[in-house]
Amino acid sequence: MSDLKQIPVVAKETGKERTNPLANVFDELIRFAQARSMFMLHYCTGCGAIELPPAMTSRFDMERLGIQPMVTPRQADILLITGYVSIKTLKRIILTYEQMPSPKYVIGICSCTVNGGMYWQSYATAKKLNEYLPVDLYIAGCMPRPEAVIEGLRLLMDNIKSGKSEPWKDYYQRYDYYLGNQQHLFGDDWQTPTDIIGEAEHFGLMGPETEGEHTRLLQQHQQPLEPHKMRLK
Amino acid sequence: MMDQELDRTLVSIFNEMEKVDYQQKSPRRLRVDVAPEALPGLLELLKGKASYVHLSAISCVDWIEEEEFELVYHVWSYEVNSLVSAHTRIPREGACYLSVYDLYKPAGFFERDIYEMYGVYFEGSPHMEKFILTEWNGPPPMLKDFDAEAYVQDTFNWQDYQPDWLKDLEEAGGGVEIRPEDVRR
Numbered sequence: 001m002s003d004l005k006q007i008p009v010v011a012k013e014t015g016k017e018r019t020n021p022l023a024n025v026f027d028e029l030i031r032f033a034q035a036r037s038m039f040m041l042h043y044c045t046g047c048g049a050i051e052l053p054p055a056m057t058s059r060f061d062m063e064r065l066g067i068q069p070m071v072t073p074r075q076a077d078i079l080l081i082t083g084y085v086s087i088k089t090l091k092r093i094i095l096t097y098e099q100m101p102s103p104k105y106v107i108g109i110c111s112c113t114v115n116g117g118m119y120w121q122s123y124a125t126a127k128k129l130n131e132y133l134p135v136d137l138y139i140a141g142c143m144p145r146p147e148a149v150i151e152g153l154r155l156l157m158d159n160i161k162s163g164k165s166e167p168w169k170d171y172y173q174r175y176d177y178y179l180g181n182q183q184h185l186f187g188d189d190w191q192t193p194t195d196i197i198g199e200a201e202h203f204g205l206m207g208p209e210t211e212g213e214h215t216r217l218l219q220q221h222q223q224p225l226e227p228h229k230m231r232l233k
Numbered sequence: 234m235m236d237q238e239l240d241r242t243l244v245s246i247f248n249e250m251e252k253v254d255y256q257q258k259s260p261r262r263l264r265v266d267v268a269p270e271a272l273p274g275l276l277e278l279l280k281g282k283a284s285y286v287h288l289s290a291i292s293c294v295d296w297i298e299e300e301e302f303e304l305v306y307h308v309w310s311y312e313v314n315s316l317v318s319a320h321t322r323i324p325r326e327g328a329c330y331l332s333v334y335d336l337y338k339p340a341g342f343f344e345r346d347i348y349e350m351y352g353v354y355f356e357g358s359p360h361m362e363k364f365i366l367t368e369w370n371g372p373p374p375m376l377k378d379f380d381a382e383a384y385v386q387d388t389f390n391w392q393d394y395q396p397d398w399l400k401d402l403e404e405a406g407g408g409v410e411i412r413p414e415d416v417r418r
C-alpha cells in the first residue's frame with residue numbers, strides 16, 4: 001500500500017493534492033452517475049414548450065436518457081428555458097435558478113433565448129440570456145424539433161461526464177458581472193432572497209470578480225431576510 | 234338583419250343627441266362618430282334604452298399627425314346581435330378623459346390598459362396603477378413617437394454571430410442534409 005500512497009493525486013479543478021489515490025476515479029464515477037440521472041425543470045416561457053411533451057413522452061422518450069421532468073426548482077438539476085424571456089419573466093427565472101442546488105445546468109431552447117429571435121425589436125424581452133445567467137448550451141431553432149432537444153441533452157450529458165460543463169461555478173465566480181446586468185434591467189434596488197456571496201464563500205468558489213461595484217450597491221440597500229410567520233387560521 | 238323596430242330606437246336615440254354622425258358599415262355593425270362630451274351620454278342611452286349591455290373593448294388609436302387620440306368603444310347587444318362602435322377623438326397632449334366604469338364595469342380593465350400603453354388618464358376609473366408592465370418605467374410604449382428599436386439598441390447587447398457554426402457541426406459528423414436551394418426548385 002505504501003507504493004500507492006506515493007502516487008500524487010491532484011484534483012483537476014482546485015489543484016489541491018488529495019490523499020485518497022482513488023479520488024479521481026470516484027470523481028469520474030460520480031460524474032457518470034450524475035449525467036445518467038437528471039431532473040429537469042422546464043420553465044415554459046414561450047412557444048418552444050410545445051416541443052417538450054413529445055420529447056418527454058413515449059414518442060421520443062427522454063426518460064431513456066435518465067432525464068425526467070421535475071416540479072420544483074429545489075429538486076432539479078437542469079433549468080430548461082423554452083422560448084422568449086420577457087423582462088418580467090426573467091426576474092422569475094433568476095429567482096428559480098438561484099433556488100436550485102448546485103451543480104445546476106441551464107439550457108436555452110429556441111432562437112429567442114439566443115438573441116431575441118423574432119422579438120428582437122421588442123422593448124419587453126431580454127435578448128441575451130447568458131448575460132443574466134450562465135447558460136450551458138443553446139439549442140437554436142424556431143422551434144427546435146424534439147430530435148434537436150434530445151441531441152442537445154445528450155451533448156449536455158457528454159459534457160457532464162467529461163467534467164466540461166461547469167458554467168454554474170461561473171455564476172459564483174463572476175457574480176458581479178451577472179448582478180450588474182440584472183441591475184441594468186431591474187433597477188438598482190434589485191434583490192433576490194438568495195445570498196450568492198455567502199454561498200460562494202461556503203462552497204469555496206470566491207473569485208476575483210465575485211464582489212465588485214454592483215455587489216457593493218446591492219449591500220447598501222439589502223434588507224435582511226426574515227422567515228415568514230407561520231399562522232394557523 | 235338588424236331588427237326594424239330596434240333600428241328605429243337607435244335612430245331616435247341619435248336624433249335626441251347633437252353632434253352624432255352614424256353610418257351602417259354592415260348588417261351587424263354600426264359606426265358612430267361622436268364628440269367627446271357627448272359619448273358618456275350616448276353610451277348611457279345605448280345601454281339603458283337599446284339593450285347594448287356588453288362593452289366588449291375600448292381601443293385607442295394614436296393619430297400623431299393630427300395630434301389626437303381616437304377612443305373606440307365597442308358595445309354589443311345580445312338582443313339585436315349587433316355591434317355599435319362609438320368613435321371619439323380627444324387632444325393628444327395631456328390626454329385625459331372620463332371613465333365609463335359606472336356604466337360598464339369591464340371598462341376598468343380597458344382604461345387601465347390604455348393608461349399604461351398610451352398614457353390616456355381616465356378620471357373616475359378605480360384602478361389607474363400599473364397593470365401588465367409592472368417592470369416598466371419608460372414612456373407608454375404604444376405611442377407612435379416611442380422608438381422601440383432605438384430603445385432596444387441602447388438597452389440590450391447582441392450575441393456575437395458565429396459564421397463557422399456549420400463547420401463545427403460537420404466536424405462532429407452532422408450537417409445540413411437537404412439544403413434550402415434543393416427544396417425550392
